[in-house]
Amino acid sequence: MLIDVAISGDRNVIKKEAKKILKYKDLTIEIQRMWNVKIKVIPVIIGATGTISKSFTKYMSNIPGKHEVKELQRTDSTLKDMSTMNSKNRIAATLYSLGTKFGSGT
Numbered sequence: 001m002l003i004d005v006a007i008s009g010d011r012n013v014i015k016k017e018a019k020k021i022l023k024y025k026d027l028t029i030e031i032q033r034m035w036n037v038k039i040k041v042i043p044v045i046i047g048a049t050g051t052i053s054k055s056f057t058k059y060m061s062n063i064p065g066k067h068e069v070k071e072l073q074r075t076d077s078t079l080k081d082m083s084t085m086n087s088k089n090r091i092a093a094t095l096y097s098l099g100t101k102f103g104s105g106t
Contacts, residue, residue, distance in 0.1 A: 002028065003042045003063065010047035017043045017053055046072060 002024050008016040020043035028039045042059045046052055050073035060067050 001040050001042060003044060005044045008045055008047055010049055010051040013045050013047045013051050014053050016045045
């Protein structure tokens with residue numbers, strides 16, 4: 001499973017999703033050939049104001065655990081207003097909401 005997270009302008013959510021899938025197409029084929037495993041590319045794209053694509057929930061259902069769309073879209077005091085955050089902070093806030101754990105050097 002390859003997960004790529006991005007915060008996009010609201011108009012670019014669907015375009016960004018398609019770009020992410022195409023970006024990893026060659027890598028997916030290579031991993032499948034080398035290791036004889038099935039790989040899924042899961043683009044997690046959220047617009048700056050919380051816009052998501054129609055296929056967002058389908059992609060999220062492939063990630064283990066419970067994930068509430070409203071939780072990922074929230075802009076409360078703990079995550080601040082995502083529309084005013086810089087891109088690194090928005091991605092970190094999204095990954096935090098997904099429950100992703102970070103490790104250094106891995």
